[in-house]
Amino acid sequence: MRTTRLLRLTAAMLSMAGTFPCLAQAADPTLPSLVRVADIEEARQHFNGWLAPGYFPSTVVSRPGATFLRLHFSTVYIPEGAWVELANASGEVLQRFDAKDVGSPRDGYYADSIEGDAITLTMRHDGNTYAAFSLTIDRVDVGFASITGSAVIGADQRERPACVLATDATMYRRSQAVARVYGFGYVATAWRVGAENRMLTNHHVIGNHQNPADFEFWFGYEHAVCGGSNATTQGTKVRGGQRLVGDAGRDFQLFTLDAAEFSSGKVARYGYLGLDVTPLPMGWPVYIPQHGGGSPKQVARADDSGRSCSIASIAGNMRRYTCDTEGGSSGSPVIDRQSHRARVLHNSAIAGSNQGNAIEVIWPTIRPYFANGQVPSGSQ
Known part of the structure; x- marks a missing residue:
């Protein structure tokens, strides 16, 4: 069996339930408010299973009405010879990443933002892979109309x-x-x-x-x-x-x-x-x-x-x-x-x-x- 590579990434959560760190604001009252364009939502979406020749599992993350989505993974387990593809609602693949791309960040892995209200995740591989995979999405940036100051x-x-x-x-x-x-x-x-x-x-x-x-x-x-x-x-x-x-x-x-x-x-x-x-x-x-x-x-x-x-x-x-x-x-x-x-x-x-x-x-x-x-x- 092909040797797999395990990356376990643990994301630190804030003590206040339902909130995540936002950009730090300096104390000077003349600093303009940074423009917020997304809500950060907690998620508990698991995408896992086994890969086999000819089998490419997929799942969808959607937030109806969102202007864009950005996924954060707390756990990424991608075997050798495999990678993840992220596609928009039209089926256009906008990001690919594998274990080497993710590396070993302390606070998890943020994928690229993708315009639209749905992202399809597909596990691809070289066609000869028999191995387990596992990804956990622990939060989703959900875009909305800009608020300007x-x-x-x-x-x-x-x-x-x-x-x-x-x-x-x-x-x-x-x-x-x-x-x-x-x-x-x-x-x-x-x-x-x-x-x-x-x-x-x-x-x-x-x-x-x-x-x-x-x-x-x-x-x-x-x-x-x-x-x-x-x-x-x-x-x-x-x-x-x-x-x-x-x-x-x-x-x-x-x-x-x-x-x-x-x-x-x-x-x-x-x-x-x-x-x-x-x-x-x-x-x-x-x-x-x-x-x-x-x-x-x-x-x-x-x-x-x-x-x-x-x-x-x-x-x-x-x-x-x-x-x-x-x-x-x-x-x-x-x-x-x-x-x-x-x-x-x-x-x-x-x-x-x-x-x-x-x-x-x-x-x-x-x-x-x-x-x-x-x-x-x-x-x-």
Whole structure:
């Protein structure tokens, strides 16, 4: 009999029945509420049995009316030569994983989110497998309509990337390095920094107590055309990897994407941002690519006057600016319009402006995690 590989993953539950950890919120009352887009439901669904040649068992997880589902497994037992396929209601297979993909996480395994209200799980194998399998789904993220919290200043001046492309190709290319974050029912924004496997977001998006592997990052999620149609590009979903260093006071988290997915080149075409660690003066023009409200990417580059949005004031480590954001924009890069390097990590709104921590106050802590301690430059 073929040797099987057993992975037993035990998920830690909260003491409060029916609830699960959500994204940590910093104490600063100016921080916008993260946008919640899903309920986290407990589940006790077991999918187990025996595999045999020509037999490929399957089961369905459904939540009628859901906009998307994401499954969390507390136990995964997949024999050698077998794998799991997850398909949407149309039968399109959107994820495959086996024992090597799951690894041995301490808190279970989150599969990718899948749009729609039903997921079909099928155990596939190489055709010669006689072995037992067992999976336990202990919770399901059930998507619903987004709840947005606005930090728009006056009228909303944000634009679709396709509109930006028509007038500023460099701004468009740099904006591609920005990804939509989803985890534990909430959405936010993160971005790739430097040529290495490095990502930045806020600490109140991914806290030091959390595992980036439980989050997913959606690159290239944007409207396909400048106006008219609301059709979006397919984009690329990537799993998080490891936390490197974070700080609640300066509200940043540096982490990686999943090493195998990064090495596969899935995100290479989206490029990466560089940093500028010199002081940013008042009046300097900037722009902010973001996933406000968890929506397809928007770019804020103008204020209500029609001029480029810019640095409006300086308060300690914070830089305040006139670019529009909303809940879900947390973790976005504030980018220098001239050098196209990130200068500020956006995190909040206050008194008619938006604000974030200057990169120069974050850089000393994250510097050891970049090759030769050199400030990273952006892709072309």
